[in-house]
Amino acid sequence: MYDVIVVGAGHAGCEAAHIAAFMGKKTLLVTANIDNLADMPCNPSIGGSAKGIIVREIDALGGLMGKVADYSHFQIKMLNNSKGPAVRALRAQADKRVYPKVMRKYLDETPNLEIKEGMVENLIVDNNTVTGVVLNNGEKIEGTSVILTTGTYLNANILIGSENTPGGPHGEKRSNELSTNLHKLGFNIKRLKTGTPQRIKADSINFDILKPETGDDVYWTFSFDVEPQYDLNRQQKCYLVYTNENTHQIIRDNLKKSAMYGGYATGVGPRYCPSIEDKIVRFADKERHQLFLEPESIYYDEWYLQGFSTSMPRDVQEKMVHSLKGLENAVISKYAYAIEYDAIDPMQISPSLETKIIKNLYTAGQINGTSGYEEAAGQGLIAGINASLKIDNKEEFILKRHEAYIGVLIDDLVTKGITDPYRMLTSRAEFRLLLRHDNADIRLTKKAYDIGAVSEDKYQRFTNKMAKIKTLKELLNNNKLVITDEVKKDFKERNISIPSGNFNYLTLLKRPEITMDIIKRYLDLSDYTHEECEQVEIEYKYEGYINKEYQEKEKLDKLEEKQIPDDIDYSKIKNIASEARQKLALVRPKTIAQASRISGVNPVDISLLLVYMKREYSKDANK
């Protein structure tokens, strides 16, 4: 008898199992193939715009992804470093062989956690409450709660041209029955699709004529707790490749042979991850499309051809790849394919990630309609935390939209549902100046510590950092820059306008051109780390915009405070649009703020809802 059973050991499953075990729950992680744990079946990278911030949040909340990526990458970059602080994010080329090994090591070292091989095909449900799982060999395992992180393995089919083969990535076994059994329990099943490009043999690529892309020459880490693990000069390069008219002609000539255009596929693919044939069709007048060659591992010689995902038959793929400059003689070691899989409707789960229909059943990752390792890991962590808290009869842990990208992600899923696989983008967050990568710990670590998801050690480091930031602010506030002739000269040389008087440093920091680096010329800040200085600089330099977002957040908070009673009967609200009525009844939003975010629910419907609540529930109060 386990406290928590996690089904699937991908990025969501590993985080869920680890945090549940860390929070003291007897945890079982069941996976179809133990050697495939924490697999990266698609791109060889962790992080990226917005996603890199999710990785930081996972780390700040006690998760593993950040640390594991720090120990396993061979190139790292701060994206958008020349843009504003709100949109910076780390992206690392993670070694596909090393990453799973590091993850496995962390899991093996986690007390209370067992890993078991097996294919889960059914759930044991009693009185709308899950009590365990059934494996394909008939074995029953009992658990208080179950977290499903099935990835792309539910009823998966691999599509290459007109070929349609049942099975998961790399020819792994798929789950045949679980999806059907979930449907029987009342879940709406959606058919989604994604794809992955070709892998190319290293020695068949003509690297000499390709433009290299290098990592940063600065040390970065995802985790707030680890030291950089790499040698700057030994980072691996990626390369740029471009399609050409010839490539486009081959694709156009063979369009009907692709699984997608030939009508062999039924799933809905992601908007942001179009196959190359989609790109050629939709952007017909573009002369070329940009592709990237990325090494998969330093331990084997396969390269990932990012941007070239397709469901064309193999012979056409050969022609397509060979039409690319630098890949004329390329040997394809793995052909691109599309994969179709089942997911549930995320509007049937609540913000804690517990399903609304079956108690103690949680879902995370691709089964909820998302795409991406980071999105999966973030949900896995929250599902693991909430399963543990519920066992202890504690309040659920829900991150708000202004607290974390993970909060935005889950709120979007459960409130709006999905039409195509969901990827996090910075534009999905309305408070992105608050949700920066640099302040993920400030936003989240205390909250996570309070519920027992973060170790004492980590929390101590965090509070030390906060104390340092406080003294740094005092230092900057209590000292003035005296405008001497020397300072004037210095400022002039740097083309900075000279302040009209002797201001304290905190005030000076508000000027766009005065950075912490300038201040360091006059004030000794050697006791403070780069991160501490950066924190203060951002806080003061962008104060106006940060405050604007805080004001918006306050407005939202007011709407969040307006709780909608659990027992509300939407069929009784007169004149509400029928689409709004259906959506409200399906989502059952917890607050007016959440209700107003549901697509198809208009401001007028919200007004009518408010009027109804006022009339109906204040009447009760008067009784």
Add this chain to the structure above:
Amino acid sequence: MDDTICAIATSLGVGAISIIRLSGDKAIEITNSIFSNPIKKGESHIIKYGHITLDNEIIDEVLVMVMRAPKTYTKEDVVEINCHGGYTTTNKILEVLLTKGCRLAEPGEFTKRAFLNGRINLLESEAVNELINAKTESKRKLSLNQIGGNLTKIINDIREDIISLMANIEVNIDYPEYTDNLVITENLLNEKLVVISQKLDQLVKGASYGKIVSDGINVAIIGKPNVGKSSILNHLLDEEKAIVTDIAGTTRDLVEGIISLDGIEVKLIDTAGIHETTDVVEKIGVEKSNQALNDADLVLLVLDGSRPLDEDDKKLLNVIKDKKHVIFVNKNDEKIVINISDDNVIYGNTKSVNGLDSLKDTLIEMFNINEINKDLTYLSNARQISLVNRANDAMKKAKESLDSGIPIDLIESDLKTCYDLLGEIIGDTYEDALIDRLFRDFCVGK
């Protein structure tokens, strides 16, 4: 919105016919209870002939128009009873309807229902309201234009500029590795902001036109006694054979009359009392006049050209110095002895009605009335004007921030504010618009 409402839809008074409109769940049921030719199941958007009867007594011979939900003005069942005009008959039918379970509609309630039922957007519902209250032809057209969505189109056009710019900024943020995509640099952003600002400025300028169309122009006439103010006033009013009205109420008792200039209402305000006085009673009048002077969109100073300027004239010239004004030098049928150096001087006389046409032309020119009539797509109510001003402020803030070195992704939040405010004018907020746009315009992803 539970009950069925009714009201007389035509203006009160004696006319050939009157229309009584019903809207709500029971509109048809209630009509049938007093109509000799009951509306049958499934009958909709037709006109039926019959009698309105109460207790077997025929009240009137009527045509009944039936429109079942949802294809009606309010999206509810609507019935319109066309009866013979006249106060007594119409009111009698209304009374009967009220006793059968209708509730008398509040002013604007049909439109309110149309809005609440999602039939029209906020801007359109405001426009309908103004249409009902429109006094002049231009004002009616202005209202019609908004309902037709001309203004919505202009606002959507600006929003389209903003969102495509935002989508480009976003793609630069989310897909920085795609170097083939257009990168929005500071210079490029500046160019685009200038274009958007110009369009917004037009809209703001249009808002002042809109105010003129809906509120008219207040013209205060000043001058010493006996310089010919009243004659000018009377000639203007006579010639137009215009809407000489007697508007009651203390604040407006200075309004002498309203004329329509190319369809724009011009309110003529007599401020005879402007001169210094110690008399207490007179002083109240003077204060009121000063107030009128301050509220005026234009001051018309009348001078007697046959006499040299005296102290009072000079004081008056001083009063109008900083105001939009026209000086009418009267009595040019006699010898003109004064010389005024001002851009807007008109010479004329009221005896042979000379110069009054130039006066009107000047008014038309000063308020761009010709321009206004060409395109009546203006914002007109306070809510809309305030929103468009705030949108304009957000755009200005974006430009300032850009100049002071704020990163583009932060400036984008000002663009978003501007976009949302414009959306608020037309009652449109659609959160996923940006993401839809991003993937429509840019080719990115693995």
